[in-house]
Amino acid sequence: MIHFDQVSKTFAASQRPAVDRITLHVKQGNICVFVGPSGCGKTTILRMINRLVTPDGGTITIDGRSIMQMDPPALRRTIGYVIQQVGLLPHRTIAQNIALVPELLKWPRDKTEKRVLELIEMMGLDPSEVGHKYPHQLSGGQAQRVGVARALAADPPIMLMDEPFAAVDPIVRLRLQDEFLRLQQTVQKTICFVTHDINEAIKLGDYLVVLKEGRLVQTGTPIEILTQPEDDFVLSLLGDDRGVKILDLTRAETLMEPFENRLGPIKSNGHRVQSIDPVKIALEMMMQKNTDEILVCKGTRPVGILRWPAIKTHVNRISGGTV
Ligand SMILES: Nc1ncnc2c1ncn2[C@@H]1O[C@H](COP(=O)(O)OP(=O)(O)OP(=O)(O)O)[C@@H](O)[C@H]1O
Numbered sequence: 065m066i067h068f069d070q071v072s073k074t075f076a077a078s079q080r081p082a083v084d085r086i087t088l089h090v091k092q093g094n095i096c097v098f099v100g101p102s103g104c105g106k107t108t109i110l111r112m113i114n115r116l117v118t119p120d121g122g123t124i125t126i127d128g129r130s131i132m133q134m135d136p137p138a139l140r141r142t143i144g145y146v147i148q149q150v151g152l153l154p155h156r157t158i159a160q161n162i163a164l165v166p167e168l169l170k171w172p173r174d175k176t177e178k179r180v181l182e183l184i185e186m187m188g189l190d191p192s193e194v195g196h197k198y199p200h201q202l203s204g205g206q207a208q209r210v211g212v213a214r215a216l217a218a219d220p221p222i223m224l225m226d227e228p229f230a231a232v233d234p235i236v237r238l239r240l241q242d243e244f245l246r247l248q249q250t251v252q253k254t255i256c257f258v259t260h261d262i263n264e265a266i267k268l269g270d271y272l273v274v275l276k277e278g279r280l281v282q283t284g285t286p287i288e289i290l291t292q293p294e295d296d297f298v299l300s301l302l303g304d305d306r307g308v309k310i311l312d313l314t315r316a317e318t319l320m321e322p323f324e325n326r327l328g329p330i331k332s333n334g335h336r337v338q339s340i341d342p343v344k345i346a347l348e349m350m351m352q353k354n355t356d357e358i359l360v361c362k363g364t365r366p367v368g369i370l371r372w373p374a375i376k377t378h379v380n381r382i383s384g385g386t387v
């Protein structure tokens with residue numbers, strides 16, 4: 065859907081490119097997460113997609129059409145943008161903030177009002193409580209939700225989200241991430257999401273793009289990047305708990321010994337997980353219950369047994385014995 069081909073940008077008065085020959089593809093309906101340290105070019109990449117920054121090399125196409133052939137205001141109407149510092153207009157109420165793009169598009173007033181109500185509710189907020197408030201009267205988490213609602217207002221197929229959850233405390237952030245994933249199941253947007261938090265990237269991304277100093281270091285699904293990090297930079301970005309992160313993305317059924325066609329009774333210590341549960345959950349259960357095996361079930365039907373040595377062997381194999 066969105067394609068970058070050798071895209072570069074060097075800002076005036078700058079020695080090195082902010083973005084250096086990036087080639088990548090963002091699939092329709094996917095969450096593509098750009099992750100990397102401060103200054104690696106994440107915001108610049110997003111702002112090139114909606115033409116707030118003009119690349120000085122390469123091409124960006126959306127559905128096969130170069131964005132340089134599109135009228136910038138028309139292009140921006142098809143792209144929702146949640147900026148790094150929320151950016152709600154202080155003198156407009158929450159409802160008026162969300163109505164911004166529908167108003168620009170000259171939607172009839174009742175259509176806009178209906179959409180605003182729908183979005184406030186979609187964000188888990190109460191329209192009668194927050195609709196008439198001003199941005200400074202909201203909590204950080206509420207303001208972030210309103211920022212997302214505003215970007216979704218005109219139902220654009222593409223969303224650009226620049227560290228949308230960075231300004232809130234860790235607990236609210238986890239909740240916003242869960243809400244965001246649930247929301248995406250319904251809205252199915254093509255999303256370019258920027259973060260410098262690797263945990264957030266792994267949790268939210270269908271596809272990750274790891275950047276360093278404007279260059280693309282590695283792309284792939286979270287499990288591909290976790291299990292096959294390209295170099296020491298990616299390895300250090302993934303952190304010391306890489307093994308635990310892998311077990312969080314590995315289903316119990318992939319490491320269990322299956323009970324194929326087994327007819328007799330199954331001995332069990334009563335501890336069980338579901339086959340699609342992360343191995344990490346089984347591991348936590350093993351530690352809590354002081355046992356080294358857990359029954360794996362599909363619903364109520366036992367389908368296999370997960371043993372500690374299988375987990376250990378798996379982690380050692382993918383991490384080269386370092387975890
Ligand atoms: N308008 C600008 N003029 C000049 N240089 C800029 C401009 N915008 C960004 N830069 C430079 O380009 C590089 C990339 O900046 P960018 O904002 O894309 O980084 P980032 O990855 O989003 O960082 P952060 O995580 O801190 O938001 C930086 O070195 C920055 O100083």
Ligand SMILES: [Mg+2]
Binds near residue numbers: 106107108148226
């Ligand atoms: Mg940035």
